[in-house]
Amino acid sequence: MADDGSGARASGGGPVSAEQRHWNDPGWAASWPRRERLTSEVTGTLLDHLGPVAGERVLEVGSGGGTATFALADRVGSGGSVVAVDVSVPLCDLARSRAGERGIDNVTFVVADAQRADIPGGPFSAAVSQFGVMFFDDPVAAFANLRAHVAGGAPLAFACWRSPADNPWMVNATVAAFSAAPPAPPPGPGVPGPFAFADTAATLALVGAAGWQAARATPCDVAVEVDEEVLFDESFLHVAGVPEERVGQAVEAVRAKLAPLARPGGRYEVPLAFQVVTAVAPA
Numbered sequence: 001m002a003d004d005g006s007g008a009r010a011s012g013g014g015p016v017s018a019e020q021r022h023w024n025d026p027g028w029a030a031s032w033p034r035r036e037r038l039t040s041e042v043t044g045t046l047l048d049h050l051g052p053v054a055g056e057r058v059l060e061v062g063s064g065g066g067t068a069t070f071a072l073a074d075r076v077g078s079g080g081s082v083v084a085v086d087v088s089v090p091l092c093d094l095a096r097s098r099a100g101e102r103g104i105d106n107v108t109f110v111v112a113d114a115q116r117a118d119i120p121g122g123p124f125s126a127a128v129s130q131f132g133v134m135f136f137d138d139p140v141a142a143f144a145n146l147r148a149h150v151a152g153g154a155p156l157a158f159a160c161w162r163s164p165a166d167n168p169w170m171v172n173a174t175v176a177a178f179s180a181a182p183p184a185p186p187p188g189p190g191v192p193g194p195f196a197f198a199d200t201a202a203t204l205a206l207v208g209a210a211g212w213q214a215a216r217a218t219p220c221d222v223a224v225e226v227d228e229e230v231l232f233d234e235s236f237l238h239v240a241g242v243p244e245e246r247v248g249q250a251v252e253a254v255r256a257k258l259a260p261l262a263r264p265g266g267r268y269e270v271p272l273a274f275q276v277v278t279a280v281a282p283a
């Protein structure tokens with residue numbers, strides 16, 4: 001079941017997962033706008049791989065605050081539209097208010113679990129995701145659901161992170177060690193999280209198993225210099241479940257991890273190592 005917004009929780013009919021709880025923390029509305037400084041660097045590359053044209057009706061998965069959605073909306077123009085699905089009520093609320101402020105009216109933000117939801121508005125002419133598909137607990141079923149929502153021959157393109165070693169700026173694991181939450185399993189294929197699709201062969205195999213054809217991956221690298229708050233800040237630590245009394249220790253550990261990336265003026269040189277996976281729905 002999809003919910004078009006108003007604050008109700010989205011489950012897509014299934015049980016509420018740890019990822020759904022995580023992304024519905026109200027703290028993301030304050031924290032994600034800083035994080036987007038990184039994810040937005042990828043949007044141009046991702047959309048170039050997808051190749052949307054005027055008049056298309058595109059399905060986006062895991063739209064967050066909507067920055068890629070708005071770029072897509074611009075490419076498909078007033079004769080096209082984007083239906084952007086996200087499991088997070090606070091981030092969909094943020095995206096909707098931004099769309100209103102910017103006068104963008106060819107986007108619809110739907111609160112739903114893209115893994116299993118019946119998403120209104122299809123069949124879509126393309127499907128896309130900027131770092132929104134690595135949190136599925138059953139990726140093959142999820143990609144099969146996305147395929148069921150697009151027209152025959154429609155392209156899929158998504159961006160996902162490569163390995164933790166290639167992305168030394170990602171401090172989630174360092175922060176998790178200070179969290180009051182139960183320890184997360186180590187990152188890897190089959191474990192929802194930012195690095196779930198770091199293994200290219202395993203990722204292409206699961207996309208194929210979900211019925212998409214001609215899956216291929218293109219490694220991409222972008223370097224960006226940012227302030228510390230883009231990589232972490234207190235709201236990021238709170239969303240990650242770090243109790244107040246451990247915030248100081250967590251900050252120290254994170255700064256130690258990031259030290260090799262430090263630049264003058266409190267800035268950091270951040271290597272974004274991701275891949276763009278593309279595939280096509282059977283005709």
Ligand SMILES: C[S@@+](CC[C@H](N)C(=O)[O-])C[C@H]1O[C@@H](n2cnc3c(N)ncnc32)[C@H](O)[C@@H]1O
Binds near residue numbers: 085112
């Ligand atoms: C890393 S953020 C990326 C947000 C945005 N695309 C960007 O690049 O800034 C991942 C997004 O995926 C969403 N998400 C996670 N699991 C999802 C699911 N099963 N269905 C829909 N959205 C999901 C989260 O709520 C979050 O907004």
